[in-house]
Amino acid sequence: MNFGQILVYAAFVLALLTAFSFYREGRNRAPLIALLSPVRLFGTLLGLGVLASGYFWFLIFSHQFQYSYVAEFSSLTQPLLYQVSAFWAGQEGTFLLWAMLTTVMGLVFLRTTKERDGYAMSIVSAYVAFLYLLMIVKSPFATTAAVPPDGAGMNPLLQDPWMAIHPPILFVGYAATIFPFALVVSGLARRKYDHWSASGFSWTLFATLMLGAGIIIGGFWAYEVLGWGGYWGWDPVENSSLVPWLMLLVLVHGLLIQKAKGALARTNMFFAILTFLLVLYATFLTRSGVLSNFSVHSFVDLGINNYLVGILVAGIVVGFGTFAMRFREIRSPAISIAHLNREVALLLSMFVLSAAALFTFVGMSSPILTGLVGQASQVDPSFYNKVNLPVAIAMAMLLGVTPFLGWIEDRSITILKRLSMPLALTALACVIAYVAGVTSWTLLVFVGSATFGVISNAVVAFRQYRSGWVGLGGPVAHIGVGLLLIGIIGSGSFGSTSQVVLKAGEPHQAYGYQFLFKGIDGQGGAKPRVQIEVSDGRNVFMATPSLYFSQQTQAMMREPSIKIFPLTDLYISPLEIHSPDEHAQNPTIEIAKGETKKIGGYDVTFARFEMGGHESETISVGAVLSVSVDGKAHELTPQLIFDRQGKQTMQPVNLPPQSAAAAGTPASQLALNAISVEQKMALLEFIDPSAQHGGEPPQVLVEISTKPLMMVVWTGVVLIIIGTAVALRRRVSAIPENV
Secondary structure: OOHHHHHHHHHHHHHHHHHHHHHHHHOOOOOOOOOOOHHHHHHHHHHHHHHHHHHHHHHHHOOOOOEHHHHHHOOOOOOHHHHHHHHHOOHHHHHHHHHHHHHHHHHHHHHOOOOOOHHHHHHHHHHHHHHHHHHHHOOOOOEOOOOOOOOOOOOHHHOOHHHHHHHHHHHHHHHHOHHHHHHHHHHHHOOOOOOOHHHHHHHHHHHHHHHHHHHHHHHHHHHHHHOOOOOOOOOHHHHHHHHHHHHHHHHHHHHHHHHHHOOOHHHHHHHHHHHHHHHHHHHHHHHOOOOOOOOOOOOOOOOOHHHHHHHHHHHHHHHHHHHHHHHHHOOOOOOOOOOOOHHHHHHHHHHHHHHHHHHHHHHHOHHHHHHOOOOOOOOOHHHHHHHHHHHHHHHHHHHHHHHHOOOOOOOHHHHHHHHHHHHHHHHHHHHHHHHHOOOOHHHHHHHHHHHHHHHHHHHHHHHHHOOOHHHHHHHHHHHHHHHHHHHHHHHHHOOEEEEEEEEEOOOEEEOOEEEEEEEEEOOOOOOOEEEEEEEOOOOEEEEOOEEEEEOOOOEEEEEOEEEOOOOEEEEEEEEEEEOHHHOOOOOEEEEEOOOEEEEOOEEEEEEEEEEOOOOOOEEEEEEEEEEEEOOEEEEEOOEEEEEOOOOEEEEOEEOOOOOHHHOOOOOOEEEEEEEEOOOOEEEEEEEOOOOOOOOOOOEEEEEEEEEEOHHHHHHHHHHHHHHHHHHHHHHHHHOOOOO
């Protein structure tokens, strides 16, 4: 057992002792040892976490490749920023990060509450113990007997500044959800049913802020780096973070009603418990391996499934069990829905957000749900768009109406008078949208409702600004939601995409731009960049997308080049690069594992990938193929050979002759041109020795897309975060010191 593992074991034992000590304090019992108060124990627990984290970084920075985690996620040449972020590049590291963040926030929780809550801190400490237990089962400090001379390094796609900050921010949001949960359970246990809402509201807003920021940063990274042209693919792992965030928004709106009217005490407790359980469920989905065949983001199974299921069951028993025991004792005023007022509008908002969360939850859980009754399968991404479209329209309409409603019901004529200007401006906006090309009535209603939400909240924000900026949190966040919805429609429904072959020195026209392939910068290096000169007749700029083979993932990687304009982004993503000596005009096919396609008169079935021996200077990857001709199958394995600089060389295989007459002629060949291990795809090239390709210039196949209103999307999400931060600032400043 090494020093790091000793620290993990010590932290686990100390976290259990701290949880027990806080529990005794909650029951008004004296500490077992007078000098060891639960607060001192928790401070020591934080110290152990800091020491373990510092030691972990030391191992990474000093390239201690005898540690499996260090060898897997760092290398001698990895830049400093990504040596830092290697800490949370793998599962074991994120558990240590999660434990550290929870402990730090636990200390903040202790310092910001005058009346110490022993029961709540007991739950927090027990959860920290569980995270250290996971590190005992699968340790970040595990060692290996065979020490490599260099580490594999992080996935190149993760070596991006956005991904350096995305996981920590996301895990701050995850970790913060334990505090509303713990406060609710503590309040239920002590029969203090209003005790939790004051500080719980602040922690809910904080979790909403951080989890939302983490999701948004992840979306921007996907758009900027992955090269598929989108920012949200409705992937189950993406959705596993979205669902808890939606439930946090539900809880925020419920707590607003409780703060103003005292209503929804039971409902808010229920949602506080549910939100944390959804975080636990998300952890199970992403880390158990159950989604390995359905998500490119899913982690592999580390053998911790039983522990993840166990903590989820424990959370259900402790949370909902306590809630059920005290349910009849919890009292709060009922909400009257006889008249339309702000209270009713916020309640409707909670229903709408809950519907979005429910539909997304069902979709992301479809592999598990279908696996219970038959073969596991997942819903198509179009499912989410269809079920959430009416939800989004209802949400936008409520965004527009709610700001003009009072807490006490008003006459309908008064409400209509307040809404007259936003409705008139919305009608004008709909006319403009129709002229601009939004001719579908469904989309027109969507755009109109989102515009209505933006205009209404902009009017309210302008009026409230005179009373101080602290009250602008809600309107600013709601403006952001409206802009985000408008941007989603613009970028998703009105963009254009085409694949274009660019030959060196030959200009090509597309989407009002001229594209000129100038060559490849850094060819033979780790990450060569395609040089494409782009001109719109007035301005000229250089696009530099990249297409390269990653030794770490054993797959082709592509990074787009994006030119941002106020109304439309120009998105250029490379697909293939061919030089004259690479048989640029040879026919190619893209084939998936298990698929059969015809090329050059042969029926080719792709069986599997085959990894060759990792020699000191080269790595080989082969595609095992079944090639049929005249009813006879032949197993052939063309290969790609990669040197340490990432330069690839094709090693083709000779194809059997198609006739007796062809037996004496030079054999046709089949080459493996490119691979995608994650997508289980191979690009095969048919080489005909009788074909003549001399004199052909180098060329690149690129995917060129226009992305309308992407600036509106990013402006919207930034305003959502700013508005939530302002609301949190207002809420924190309003908490009495004796809470």
